[in-house]
Amino acid sequence: MGLQTRINAAVESAIHVGQSGSAPSKLSDALHYACTPGGARIRPTILLSVAMACGDDAPEITNAAAAALELIHCASLVHDDLPCFDDADIRRGKPSVHRAYSEPLAVLTGDSLIILAFEILARAAVHSPDRAVRLIRTLSHQSGMPNGICAGQGWESEAKIDLSAYHRSKTGALFIAATQMGAIAAGQDEEPWFELGARIGEAFQVADDLRDALYDSETLGKPAGQDDLHGRPNAVSQLGVDGAISRLRDILSGAISSIPSCPGEAQLAEMVRLQAEALTPVPASRAAKAG
């Protein structure tokens, strides 16, 4: 089974848990709508890749971990798109959840997906209570306050932003969760996997800044130019396009050399290289020269 197939099956199975019985049908539909079809599923792909590099000896736990992480990510997209944040009409090329279902249902969809993520991990405890508890601790730590993605969004309401804390929590947190949860799911210590997650997170931030600055809304599948519009810090405005691309490559080399020793180390390095290729946008001027 390919990684994408495995991730999509895990996400479908998790959503199904939230839909059984006599659930209100619109909210039930909205849970599915918010998570499928997926985007690049990059966080669960990293999680699975790390788990597999570490032996993946309890695949049910790995699947639950991948689904839980993706549910939290999707919940954050649904809430970030709300009128009081980005007020985004489109997401992944279709109407955002509050546009398709209503604002109350978008708030509830995000809330329900967050709760479902922890329910899925608690259910996976039948396979290993110890790993399930550590997964819940890691996911909650990287999602909430004071270190997680909620803190990251919270920084945008401050007059004075701690930029390093802002980027680490806003973008880095769920990549750290991805590498650490992959290790935990495979029965390994999570600490040595912090750095890989943090560096992939940094790379992703720079790549996102590049895409936001270079691409139009249609290519992105979401509104472009949001950083300029909301006055958010952006690597392109600080380093220029070439500087940002060069920085992205440096971070990814660092990420690869930070991979802890494990049976699937070489294959994991290859995966990070592939993600790097996929992440790096080609500026329109160079694409034209190459064409």
Add this chain to the structure above:
Amino acid sequence: MGLQTRINAAVESAIHVGQSGSAPSKLSDALHYACTPGGARIRPTILLSVAMACGDDAPEITNAAAAALELIHCASLVHDDLPCFDDADIRRGKPSVHRAYSEPLAVLTGDSLIILAFEILARAAVHSPDRAVRLIRTLSHQSGMPNGICAGQGWESEAKIDLSAYHRSKTGALFIAATQMGAIAAGQDEEPWFELGARIGEAFQVADDLRDALYDSETLGKPAGQDDLHGRPNAVSQLGVDGAISRLRDILSGAISSIPSCPGEAQLAEMVRLQAEALTPVPASRAAKAG
């Protein structure tokens, strides 16, 4: 230590976990603002009362369970007050979180409190992984979709409401969580405690309907007449004031007789009786006659 002191200490300690380090300060403050000073703390009071009736042999777990339950309840109040739901300006006699801090911060406060609830329970796993996992399963089940308070709110977006599922999930769910989590925290089976929670939830719903119909906003500490305004089903419009009070008493007798056999059975029955007194509003006409 009295129950209220114990609950407030547990809630303060839980919020402190969400505020440590370099957290964004407004969101950090809003977490505390949303949970203190508390309302009646009725759900954690029931949880602690059940745990104590069952021996309370692991008080750290009981405290974590009480705090987690109250955090989820406070999160639901913050999100329910948002402009897209009740658009409430006041809550517990002070400005609602979105009025005091902004709408983005209110969304993030609710999200952060939900996540923090699960983090607190996962941290309590050092005392007993088995009980922590069961607490997380129970709390997530009674909070999210398809059975929890998110489902309850979700029903309000449906053209045709399943009234029994609506009331069970909207109001009953967190009372069922209260009795079952109290039993789990004390190392007992949660199943026999379902009925007590469900009946207290029904009683609370009728009492809330009575208060919504009889009291003004100042007495309530939140907007009155919301059920009529939003066309929501209400026991007073169905049974009249006297009929609703009589129904409330019947439900509470049933609740008391449903208490499973346990060392502190008599004391627990007394607690339910006291809650019943506190819950039952005195209609203004009778208060005038009595005065």
